[in-house]
Amino acid sequence: MRRPYAWQKLERGDIISFRYKSKQGGTSTKRLFLVLEPKLKNKAKKPTTPFLMHGYQLEERNFPIVRGNALVELFKKVGIPVLIEEGVEKIIVEGASRQIYNKTKALVQRYGIYRTFDYMKATRNQVFQEPVKISASIMNRLEKDIK
Numbered sequence: 001m002r003r004p005y006a007w008q009k010l011e012r013g014d015i016i017s018f019r020y021k022s023k024q025g026g027t028s029t030k031r032l033f034l035v036l037e038p039k040l041k042n043k044a045k046k047p048t049t050p051f052l053m054h055g056y057q058l059e060e061r062n063f064p065i066v067r068g069n070a071l072v073e074l075f076k077k078v079g080i081p082v083l084i085e086e087g088v089e090k091i092i093v094e095g096a097s098r099q100i101y102n103k104t105k106a107l108v109q110r111y112g113i114y115r116t117f118d119y120m121k122a123t124r125n126q127v128f129q130e131p132v133k134i135s136a137s138i139m140n141r142l143e144k145d146i147k
Helices: 068-078 097-103 105-111 137-145
Strands: 002-004 014-021 029-041 051-060 079-085 088-093 114-118 127-129
Touching: 029 068, 029 097, 068 079, 068 088, 068 097, 068 105, 079 105, 097 105
Parallel strands: none
Antiparallel strands: 002 127, 014 029, 014 127, 029 051, 051 114, 079 088
16 A cells, blocks of 8 residues: 655655656656665765766556566565554665665676656655555465465
8 A cells, every 4th residue: 555655754664656857848647666876865976966866767657567477576685574553564674775776786797677856856846655566375474485
């Protein structure tokens, strides 16, 4: 179940949805996003924005980019899924970001899911905590593998 959330509460492992306008312009697009770094300081020589948000985009315009077994594999490599309340999950991210990027490198290259967003631009729109749509059989298999 989708529920309103606050940008200030954002943590590693949150699964959120928000609208974001791409560099090419056009309309803003709804994205489902697994947060790895919610507010990372931009260390570029001449940064255009002070903070960036890093993570994996799971859906765009309600169309899943990663599904089924690949999604289960991604969750296993990133951390442990935890149910916050009915219909809202969070991933307990294990390890530093660099380690996670190395573990998930093959999936990221195959599906092109790694994204960096301008934090200040993203916070102009409302954010929601949202569940990932996973079939019951895959969720059961994921729970068995964790136990």
